[in-house]
Amino acid sequence: MIERTPWLNLVTHAILFTGLFILVVPIYLVIVAASQTLPDVMAIPAKLLPGDQLLVNIRAAWEEAAFGTKFTNTMILPTGVVVGKIVIAALTAFGIVFFNHRLRMPIFWMVFITLMLPLEVRIVPTYAVAANALSPFQTILDVTGFSWLINAVSGIEVALEWNLLNSYTGLIMPLVATATGTFLYRQFFLTIPDELVEAAKMDGAGPLRFLWDILIPLSRTNMAALATIMFVVGWNQYLWPLLIITDPSYGVAAVELSRLVPNMNTTGGDIPNWHWAMAGTLIVMLPPVAVVIFMQRWFVRGLINTDK
Amino acid sequence: MRRAYFKNNWIAALVVAPQLLIIFVFFYWPSSQALYWAFTLEQPWGGGNEWVWFENFAYLLSDDRYWQSVRVSTVYALATTALAMGMALILALFADRQLRGYKSFRIGLIWPYAVAAPAIGLAFRFIFNPSAGVASYLNYAFPDFWDPIMNGSHAMTMVIIAGAWKQVSYSFIFFLAGLQSIPRSLTEAAAMDGARPMRRMMDIQLPLLTPTFFFLLVINITDSFTDSFGIVDTMTSGGPARATNLMVYKIYEDGFRGLDYSGAAAQSIILMILVISLTFIQFRYVERRVHYT
Incomplete structure (x- = not known):
């Protein structure tokens, strides 16, 4: 608008600054603590200006929590989630938008329902599945009598087992098993004009050719949006890795972080190494924040179109 | 509706197969397994599960600790939700005026979304720690003023602040997008009629934001019931004296520490019903009652 509202502009800026202040102050305090020595961190009154120990503390935290391998793992987890999501979501959306078969809507709803229950809610049985990913099939074979049949005919006892605990597959698969990406793709595919499909068919392109040569190149922005969101979500996973990873060589950084500060209730009350813990917090926090800031446009678009 | 389709249904089956397989193994199977466990009880000496109907639920609903967890979760x-949405709404309304510095403000208000829950938890645990940093000074000036390690309601306050801090950005992004989808002609017409910015905010932008508001209300409540584990686990581990023992955390504790699968499954089912009914309300009533332009 073009009206002059000097006072309101002042108020607007004041409100926005206050909001920014509230969001930034905690992180500022983290940075301050991460750059001080332990006595400085514990000093009363608190020292509110950064010290010069930032790099020292970051190195200490890095070694203390063995972040080297943890970071590799923390990269593998979101990368796997991003790739898996993009591939599977694109394929499924393609299958339910460009084909006219009776199962189209049932499949759509089956996928849709997965949006309702987050992993946290069904954590215990999902863990049991991860301990043996083939157990659903084993149970089905047992219940329907097929195990018995196979055993009687061939003498082989059916015992399917595929343990996913302490593996990258186990970390990644359950996070891919939701519908978020599918919907982003479905919405986009629905906007593809019929003429494009007809033209492709007329030129003799089969469905897979159409998918590969036309849809995939057209959906680049979609992919960027989905990738940004899924990277952040994957990087920040906490409960799932905490449960299924007991072998430190598969551990992820977010979980390791909480081990930097011993819990007050379990240790006798030693002074925790807050300066290292805060340096670790900074390290873990930085990559996804950088992704969001640099990929802001795609991030916002992806977030709004997927409902998470 | 689409008119041009591909005919080859085998390919259709092939492309949807991976997703269906994955959601069967990692979604439908576990969810049905939760149902099965909720209605059965594992025998102490092995020998399969015994069907016990609603016994697990009856036990839960007569358990004070469970009700305490429900109460704490509701408060949380x-x-x-109130803190995060209130703050996000005010910030979005003013940010949408797009004065100088709008882009920097927007980035500054969006990035917290990307911070991992355990990182937030740890940061706030340090900030509110009664014996280090800023809060220790308060305690020095006024002895026993603040102690989240021993005092339940202090611990709860701390967890709520961390949780709200985490949620603000998400709501802000949606409010801002909602505001920007309001047709410019509407606000311009109001301006022509002499409505000042505040007046336009109250009479045009806020009412037209109702769909976004209700959408966010449901999403935020659902999220704070289900997605609070990282914060609670890093900040308080459910303590002191279970004062911050939120429902998700209790499921984890009972299931994986207490190895009470049936009890944890029954709690999961109750939480599932809660989440599903919230989603249902969202689709059934809110989307219909609220009028879009």
Whole structure:
């Protein structure tokens, strides 16, 4: 608008600054603590200006929590989630938008329902599945009598087992098993004009050719949006890795972080190494924040179109 | 509706197969397994599960600790939602005026979304720690003023603030997008009629934001019931004296520490019903009652 509202502009800026202040102050305090020595961190009154120990503390935290391998793992987890999501979501959306078969809507709803229950809610049985990913099939074979049949005919006892605990597959698969990406793709595919499909068919392109040569190149922005969101979500996973990873060589950084500060209730009350813990917090926090800031446009678009 | 389709249904089956397989193994199977466990009880000496109907639920509903967890979760959900959405709404309304510095403000208000829950938890645990940093000074000036390690309601306050901090950005992004989808001609017409910015905010932008508001309300409440584990686990581990023992955390504790699969499954089912009914309300009533332009 073009009206002059000097006072309101002042108020607007004041409100926005206050909001920014509230969001930034905690992180500022983290940075301050991460750059001080332990006595400085514990000093009363608190020292509110950064010290010069930032790099020292970051190195200490890095070694203390063995972040080297943890970071590799923390990269593998979101990368796997991003790739898996993009591939599977694109394929499924393609299958339910460009084909006219009776199962189209049932499949759509089956996928849709997965949006309702987050992993946290069904954590215990999902863990049991991860301990043996083939157990659903084993149970089905047992219940329907097929195990018995196979055993009687061939003498082989059916015992399917595929343990996913302490593996990258186990970390990644359950996070891919939701519908978020599918919907982003479905919405986009629905906007593809019929003429494009007809033209492709007329030129003799089969469905897979159409998918590969036309849809995939057209959906680049979609992919960027989905990738940004899924990277952040994957990087920040906490409960799932905490449960299924007991072998430190598969551990992820977010979980390791909480081990930097011993819990007050379990240790006798030693002074925790807050300066290292805060340096670790900074390290873990930085990559996804950088992704969001640099990929802001795609991030916002992806977030709004997927409902998470 | 689409008119041009591909005919080859085998390919259709092939492309949807991976997703269906994955959601069967990692979604439908576990969810049905939760149902099965909720209605059965594992025999102490092995020998399969015994079907016990609603016994697990009856036990839960007569358990004070469970009700305490429900109460604590409700307080947490309502408080974080109110704080986060209130702050996000005000910030979005003013940010949408797009004065100088709008882009920097927007980035500054969006990035917290990317911070991992355990990182937030740890940061706030340090900030509110009664014996280090800023809070220790308060305690020095006024002895026993603040102690989240021993005092339940202090611990709860701390967890709520961390939870709200985590949620603000998400709501802000949606409010801002909602505001920007309001047709410019409407606000311009109002301006022509002499409505000042505040007046336009109250009479045009806020009412037209109702769909976004209700959408966010449901999402935020659902999120604070289900997605609070990282914060609670890093900040308080459910303590002191279970004062911050939120429902998700209790499921984890009972299931994986207490190895009570049936009890944890029954709690999961109750939480599932809660989440599903919230989603249902969202689709059934809110989307219909609220009028879009």
